[in-house]
Amino acid sequence: MKKVEKSLETWREELSDEEFQICRLGGTERAFTGKYHATKTPGVYHCVCCDAPLFDSEAKYNSGCGWPSYFQPVQETAVTYSNDFSHGMYRVEIKCACCDAHLGHMFPDGPDPTGKRYCVNSAALKLKPRS
Numbered sequence: 001m002k003k004v005e006k007s008l009e010t011w012r013e014e015l016s017d018e019e020f021q022i023c024r025l026g027g028t029e030r031a032f033t034g035k036y037h038a039t040k041t042p043g044v045y046h047c048v049c050c051d052a053p054l055f056d057s058e059a060k061y062n063s064g065c066g067w068p069s070y071f072q073p074v075q076e077t078a079v080t081y082s083n084d085f086s087h088g089m090y091r092v093e094i095k096c097a098c099c100d101a102h103l104g105h106m107f108p109d110g111p112d113p114t115g116k117r118y119c120v121n122s123a124a125l126k127l128k129p130r131s
Helices: 008-014 017-024
Strands: 043-047 053-056 079-084 091-096 102-107 117-120 125-129
Touching: 008 017, 017 102, 053 117, 079 102
Parallel strands: none
Antiparallel strands: 043 053, 043 125, 079 091, 091 102, 102 117
């Protein structure tokens, strides 16, 4: 996978204000407001910044947290993980492995078969429906 690198100025020009705030500055959308939190359309969710495939709808489930939730990425190498100690708590941040876009966080309270919950901002995703 070829790494996508652009300046913050270029990302700001290419993304909406919300996408830039979330993907490039590590922000988040309010719970239950994202366009994909309740979507059941079959397809693959891609990174809104670089179009890399990230999550398949077959791994999506309703966690009740208000953000799209998945029990695994399309490939383990699709995302990277880092410790996040912001806001007085410990979480595992997930980013797009291709362009380092902030996606959300991974928690160890998901369903089988992985026991993981990838809690992702809708603004970081672009759904490509299956035909």
